[in-house]
Amino acid sequence: MNTLQLVNLSLQQADLLNYSKCFATYRKNVWFRRSWDDIQQMMMTAEACYWICENGKKIGGISLSELSIGSLFLIPPYELSSSIVKYLKEFLIDRKPENTSIEAYNVLPEHLRAFQEEGFAVVRTRKCMIRPTESLIYEKLPSSFAYVTPSVQNIDKLAVLLNEAFRGTPDEQDAATYREGLMNYFTYHSDVDLLEASTMIWNHDHTEIVGVCLVSNWEESPLIYDVAVNPLYRGKGIATFILSRAISTLEEKYPVIRLFVTSGNGAEQLYAKLGFYGGDNLSHLVYK
Incomplete structure (x- = not known):
């Protein structure tokens, strides 16, 4: 389909x-x-939603804040063009504080080129993956490891593990961010069933946590909140064990389990091997 030439673009506050x-x-x-109903209900409480219009006719929708663009969609037969992105960019430039950047979140693959043509650069790309829960047959851990239910008392050691596991990867963060994320998990995701499906792996003398899988609740379905293995202990089946255990433990309670993976993370191959199906890549971009 050829991109339609657009003139007289405007934004209107959406009902x-x-x-x-x-x-x-x-x-x-x-x-x-x-479901479709779940998505609609979610958007009924959204803020800063606008219609993208041409000559007063709705051609799409967008979520806008002072410094960000998100969740863009177009209504057929319209497709995203650099002229639409240019209009949105200039709309925000006229209103944003000086020396600040414009962020574009969750940009679909078919929209990526139009943003890049207007000077946006990719910061990170990730996708959601999903698979059914089921009782799997999987190998037990070697006897040199022990697995237990994760506990808030182990936050400091878990933060060390995440720091070691993600160092030098697109998911690398600072120590304080890891600790804050873990505290958030144990504060808001303490459902008994999900904790039962979560796993923490100790080394042989219980001095070091070498692997973890934390399962949270997102939109009333299980989501892998964090999964990590110390690089020194990879290749020993730990990641396969903790993920397989989560998939199996949740079978009687939930039909599916999801996770997010960042492009460039080698674990994506393992997720696919374990039956996770990936959706479209979504990109976070910035215009400076």
């Missing part, structure tokens, strides 16, 4: 009832949300 219906219909379900 959430109609906006949510259009979003649920035209925006790809890349997060594998459970």
Whole structure:
């Protein structure tokens, strides 16, 4: 389909009832949300949603803040063009504080080129993956390891593990961020069933945590919150064990389990080997 030439673009504050219906219909379900109704209900409480219009006619929708663009969709037969991105960019440039950047979140693959043509650069790309829960047959851990349920008392050691596991990868963060994320997990994701499906692996003398899989609740379905293995202990089946255990433990409670993976993370191959199916890549971009 040829991109239509657009003139007289404008933004109009959206009425959430109609906006949510259009979003649920035209925006790809890349997060594998459970149903059209769930997506619509989620958007009924969204903020800063606008119609993209040409000559007063709705051609798409967008979520805008002072410094960001998100969740863009177009209504057929319209497709995203650099002229639309240029209009959105200039709209925000006129309103943003000086010396600040504009972020574009969750940009679909088919929209990426239009953003790049307007000077946006990719910061990170990731995708959601999903698989059914089921009782798997998997190898037990070697006797030199012991597995237990993760506990808030182990936050400091878990933060050390995450730091070692993600160092030099696209998911690398500072120690304080790891600790904050772990505290958030144990504060808000303490469901008994999900903790039972989570696993923490000790080394032979219980002095070091060498692997972890934390399962959280996201939109009423299990989500792998963190999965990590110390680089010195990789290749010993730890990641396969903790993921297989989560998939199996949750079978009677939940139909599916999801996770997110960043492009460039070698673990994506393992996830696919374990039956996880990947959605579209979504990119985070920045314009400086």
